[in-house]
Amino acid sequence: MAAIFFNPLTTQTSVAFDTTKKGSDVARALEQRGYQITVPEPVTRAILERYHTAAYISAIETGEPQELAESQNFAWDPHTWTSVTAQCGAMVAAVHAAMRDGRAYALASGFHHASRARGGGFCTFNGVAIAAGEALAAGARHVFILDFDAHGGGGTHDIIAGWENVTHYDLTTAQYESYTPNVPHRRVHVHTATTYIPTVNALLADLDALVEPADVVIYNAGMDSYEGCDIGRLTGVTSDMLRTRDALVDTWVRRHNLKIAACLAGGYQGKNYPNELLIQLHRESVERICAD
Numbered sequence: 558m559a560a561i562f563f564n565p566l567t568t569q570t571s572v573a574f575d576t577t578k579k580g581s582d583v584a585r586a587l588e589q590r591g592y593q594i595t596v597p598e599p600v601t602r603a604i605l606e607r608y609h610t611a612a613y614i615s616a617i618e619t620g621e622p623q624e625l626a627e628s629q630n631f632a633w634d635p636h637t638w639t640s641v642t643a644q645c646g647a648m649v650a651a652v653h654a655a656m657r658d659g660r661a662y663a664l665a666s667g668f669h670h671a672s673r674a675r676g677g678g679f680c681t682f683n684g685v686a687i688a689a690g691e692a693l694a695a696g697a698r699h700v701f702i703l704d705f706d707a708h709g710g711g712g713t714h715d716i717i718a719g720w721e722n723v724t725h726y727d728l729t730t731a732q733y734e735s736y737t738p739n740v741p742h743r744r745v746h747v748h749t750a751t752t753y754i755p756t757v758n759a760l761l762a763d764l765d766a767l768v769e770p771a772d773v774v775i776y777n778a779g780m781d782s783y784e785g786c787d788i789g790r791l792t793g794v795t796s797d798m799l800r801t802r803d804a805l806v807d808t809w810v811r812r813h814n815l816k817i818a819a820c821l822a823g824g825y826q827g828k829n830y831p832n833e834l835l836i837q838l839h840r841e842s843v844e845r846i847c848a849d
């Protein structure tokens with residue numbers, strides 16, 4: 558059984574938002590179905606300093622300067638640090654477990670809008686970039702980042718663009734963070750739902766040619782492209798398409814015998830996106846990726 562990581566400290570913030578609250582719901586849904594959840598250590602300041610500037614890390618820790626401490630668009634509170642380091646710790650734990658056991662899931666957000674020197678788009682510290690970097694530090698030869706959250710992972714690109722041995726493919730359905738990546742990284746925007754799954758297939762086929770010497774995949778498995786999601790939706794993208802997308806990623810990873818560490822990423826309950834469905838989609842993603 559692949560390890561699933563969630564730290565309850567994630568919810569210890571006054572910010573009541575899907576990115577701070579839903580991990581707990583997904584953990585409970587998994588536990589009800591017999592899955593064991595492992596509580597990881599929070600990420601350390603020493604690890605954060607490899608990916609973010611000291612000034613920004615201090616701002617999140619102390620709340621000062623306020624403009625920087627709230628650059629992700631949340632009101633800062635003393636538990637902001639507790640929550641985000643708990644989530645990024647789950648990412649680090651997942652990548653280490655994936656390198657050891659082949660697959661793991663962090664019930665944490667990838668926070669792909671966070672750049673090196675500041676936050677953005679509800680993202681404080683970039684768990685995707687941290688996971689990729691920690692994979693390399695632990696001996697990975699080459700890391701693929703598959704970011705299939707609805708929005709662009711410009712923060713991730715800001716951090717990893719100069720690195721060797723990381724390839725970042727970003728599939729978007731929403732315009733937010735429409736950065737232009739440098740080669741070999743790609744950002745592909747899907748305008749119509751009928752091209753969503755074909756584009757997933759095309760990106761994976763493209764990576765077939767690059768798969769040697771890659772050994773680790775960081776998968777940002779957002780559920781915010783769903784047509785009912787107020788933040789990120791693309792009309793016509795159904796819940797079944799998101800299930801199909803995860804199945805394609807999972808099959809591709811297994812076919813190439815790659816290791817995978819996945820995380821929740823976007824997905825925001827609303828009038829047309831009941832929390833039950835949102836949690837179900839995330840839970841099913843965990844069950845698929847973590848299956849023996």
Ligand SMILES: [Zn+2]
Pocket residue numbers: 706707708779781789822823824
């Ligand atoms: Zn998103």
